[in-house]
Amino acid sequence: MTFFRTSILFLAFLTFACTTNHEKYTFEYAEPEDHGFSQSGLDSLSAFLEEKGSSSMILMVDEKIIFEWGNTEQVHTIHSIRKSMLNSIFGIAVHDGLIDTNATISExxxxxxxxxTDGEKSARVADLLKSRSGVYHSAAAVSEGMLRGKPERNSKEPGSHYYYNNWDFNVLGYILEEKTGESIFxxxxxxxxxxxxxxxxxxxxxxxxxDTIQNESDFELPLTSGFYQYERxxxxxxxxxxxxxxxDMALYGQLYLNKGKWNGSQIISKSWIEESTxxxxIYNERFGLAYGMLWSVLAPTENRSGGSFxxxxxxxHMxxxxxxxxxxxxxxxxTEKEYTFTGNDxxxxxxxxxxxxL
Structure with missing residues (x-):
């Protein structure tokens, strides 16, 4: 019995070690002036972040950190940036043939x-990726601002209208998990x-x-890397x-800057990233603000060439x-605590x- 229990404990430890241990990336640092930035200008940025109540910030240029402020190792919720995190693993599933973006949600x-309705069910996965499904069913984690701009049910044909729609984003997560048999996280x-x-x-x-939370002031968010928020x-x-x-977010951004390539391996297909961005x-022509597939995009204008996302x-958060x-x-x-930083900030x-x- 002792040998059996020892063996089970060893296997459990081995499984835990294999799933949690991996080589951590070693960040390189460089002087701002060597990469086209003024130290005095970044000092002004630091003062602003301190005054307004940021928690951290990183600028990586040429794969090196040229500006780091605050506690960049602090882990907290990234809110809607979750959609861009989904983009990578969804793209991998599409590349592997597990998901057909032309499939309808009815199929x-x-x-x-x-x-x-049958009309709503004719929306394709591609429409959901672009937040153009035309399905305006209620959804989890919808803000008041999102509700203010929400069209009426069945008022738009699938693919015809952009509305930043958490129903689309949440369903994409479900589709990915159904097709892969694994959790998003x-x-x-x-x-x-x-x-x-x-x-x-x-x-x-x-x-x-x-729906089961009685007193929001007593509720504590899970402290894990991810969590599912149901509103049944x-x-x-x-x-x-x-x-x-x-x-960790900076590394993810660098992966996209590298067009999906990391250490010689193509983790995400280049074509997927190009299509996603x-x-x-285009929802604001004056400023060239647009949505791609799970990424916001700066479209070309008279004053810029575009290409940023x-x-x-x-x-x-950004x-x-x-x-x-x-x-x-x-x-x-x-934002897991009270904060004063604003959108204008x-x-x-x-x-x-x-x-x-410079």
Missing amino acids: LGIDDIHGL ELYNEQIAKPLGMHHFDGRYESFDA SKSKYPAYHFRMSAK KPHS YHTGTGV LGVYPSSNMVLVHRVD LLTMIDLVFEAK
Whole structure:
């Protein structure tokens, strides 16, 4: 019996070690001036971040950190940037032939608690990726701002109209898990976090149903790398939330700046990244703001050539990829606590970054 129990414990330890241990990426640092940035300009940025209540920020240029502020190893929720995290593992599944982006949600057996019409069920996976499904069913983790712009059910044909739609994003997560047989967080850990050498993401996750929370002030978010947020009175499909550090997010941005290649291996297909970061839906022509596939995109304007892409979270977090500057930008705010940083502050932060360029 003692030998049997010892063997079981050894196997459990071996399994834990194999799933959690991997070589962590070694970040390189460089002087800002050597990569086209003014130290005095970055000092102004530091003062602004301190004043406004950021938690951390990283600028990586030419694969080296030229600016690091705050606790870049602190792990907290990334909010809507979760969609860009899904992009990679979804793209891998498409490349592997597990998902057909031309398949309709009817063909995939997708329905929801309030029922979908035949017209809604004609939406393709490609429409969901572009947030153009035309399905305006209630969904988990929808903000008041999203509700204000939400069209009426069956008012738009699938593929015809862009609306930033959490129903689309949540269902994409479900489709991925159904086709792969694994959780989003386990897939991300194996296919992205480990190959990149992420420092803090380990694939562990929990779940909760927001409908059962009696007192929000007493509720504590799970402290795992991921968690599912159900709201079963609204939809059967949960939101999948990521909790990450600024350093791990910077590595992810660098993977996309590298067109999906890492240490000589093509982790994500180059064509998938290029298609994902095209401006499929321009929603602000004046400023060239657009949505691609699970990424926001800066479309070409009179003043810029385009090519940059990003995603924000609750208006204050940001992961930005700027190919023309060979730069990755990560900005974080500890939104798991009370915070004062605003959406306007985020815009000012971006201005300060580019004003610091020599």
